[in-house]
Amino acid sequence: MKHLIYAVAFLSFATGAHAASFDCAKASTLVEKAICSDAKLSELDDSLMKAYKKALASSPDASGLKSQQRAWLTVRNKCVDASCLNHAYADRLNALTGNLASNAPPPNAPRSSSPTGTYKSPNGELKIQQTSEGLIKFEVFATFRTNTGEAFGDAVLKGDTAIYENRDDDCRLSFKFLPDKAIVKQDGSCSMGLNVSASDTYTMSSGNNPKFEISNSPPPSPVSLAKPEQATPASKSENDSPVEIALAKNAAKISALGFSNKWLKAPLYLRGDLVNPPSHFVIFESFLALLFENPRFSKITAIKSGKFEGILVKVKGAESTGFLFKYDGGDLFISHVVSDDQATPLETANDYLSISMMILQLAPDAIQRVK
Numbered sequence: 001m002k003h004l005i006y007a008v009a010f011l012s013f014a015t016g017a018h019a020a021s022f023d024c025a026k027a028s029t030l031v032e033k034a035i036c037s038d039a040k041l042s043e044l045d046d047s048l049m050k051a052y053k054k055a056l057a058s059s060p061d062a063s064g065l066k067s068q069q070r071a072w073l074t075v076r077n078k079c080v081d082a083s084c085l086n087h088a089y090a091d092r093l094n095a096l097t098g099n100l101a102s103n104a105p106p107p108n109a110p111r112s113s114s115p116t117g118t119y120k121s122p123n124g125e126l127k128i129q130q131t132s133e134g135l136i137k138f139e140v141f142a143t144f145r146t147n148t149g150e151a152f153g154d155a156v157l158k159g160d161t162a163i164y165e166n167r168d169d170d171c172r173l174s175f176k177f178l179p180d181k182a183i184v185k186q187d188g189s190c191s192m193g194l195n196v197s198a199s200d201t202y203t204m205s206s207g208n209n210p211k212f213e214i215s216n217s218p219p220p221s222p223v224s225l226a227k228p229e230q231a232t233p234a235s236k237s238e239n240d241s242p243v244e245i246a247l248a249k250n251a252a253k254i255s256a257l258g259f260s261n262k263w264l265k266a267p268l269y270l271r272g273d274l275v276n277p278p279s280h281f282v283i284f285e286s287f288l289a290l291l292f293e294n295p296r297f298s299k300i301t302a303i304k305s306g307k308f309e310g311i312l313v314k315v316k317g318a319e320s321t322g323f324l325f326k327y328d329g330g331d332l333f334i335s336h337v338v339s340d341d342q343a344t345p346l347e348t349a350n351d352y353l354s355i356s357m358m359i360l361q362l363a364p365d366a367i368q369r370v371k
Helices: 002-015 030-036 039-058 062-076 082-096 242-249 251-256 284-292 349-370
Strands: 117-121 124-132 135-144 147-158 161-166 171-177 181-187 200-206 267-270 279-283 297-305 308-315 321-328 331-339 342-345
Touching: 030 039, 030 082, 030 349, 039 062, 039 082, 062 082, 082 117, 082 124, 082 135, 082 200, 124 181, 124 200, 135 161, 135 171, 147 171, 242 251, 242 284, 251 284, 267 284, 267 349, 279 284, 284 297, 284 308, 297 321, 297 331, 308 331, 331 349
Parallel strands: 267 331
Antiparallel strands: 117 124, 117 200, 124 135, 135 147, 147 161, 161 171, 171 181, 181 200, 267 279, 297 308, 308 321, 321 331, 331 342
């Protein structure tokens, strides 16, 4: 167990330690450690504490506000990745500041402008761009624990409501747009993944045209519509995702590690507990590309131990540590943590959750560096 704890501490160091509204030296929970290791989350935590104190000082119902804050902390502490935490903080900051404006429109007032923008909820993100008078382009991302899902396409817009239907994916999504919110209702699986649903109330965080991540040109909606004017194809550099750019940039380094092609193309799964199925993260070569994008990692090497293969990562000023992976039917799973030349198997739900959270924290920083 001490090897697992060391590895978690190592990865926290690799993502950096930052100031927050609490003493990071005393951080005890996984969420607190995640906040301390992420500069953006630390800044959000500090901003929220200032907003909360300001609201508390002027609130006619201090007791009620304290109860709301405790309830929000309970929701925040259920997050298992940085994306969930970012959304939780954004929503709470909006509740403490934006919602107090005296000139805010009634909560259910009809929308009088374009729904274009980015909307967020504690468990997801919605991107909308109105492309014509009766059509919107959308992407919606949602999470449930460590499971994630997404859907995208074109929806027919009538007034303040848009409808997307795709029988092939057993999917119907309705979008109700209010002045600063979007209410999404999902019917069918929509290929979102186990227990993942887009149904939620999303609060607008930006009214600008969003940058779509899943596809620059989503497939046409099954709803019968006049064909939109064909757009000029973007150049390859504009279409490439951050992960694809990282893969191209680090192709030689990845090849030098010596993993077989079936390993490199295998999907890597992360487990958050012992009850729910593992969630697909990225393919293995994409994971390696993200590791090579971390400037704190001075050396990455391949290792083998019996039927397991893995990697060792060296950070300047710290001993090497790493992971062993289990290859099973074309899929990869993290099986052991390696430190002090010893491999410690992951056994408990907390083991899997700790490692999954640390790995998920590595990805956003790497993606930002190659954008």
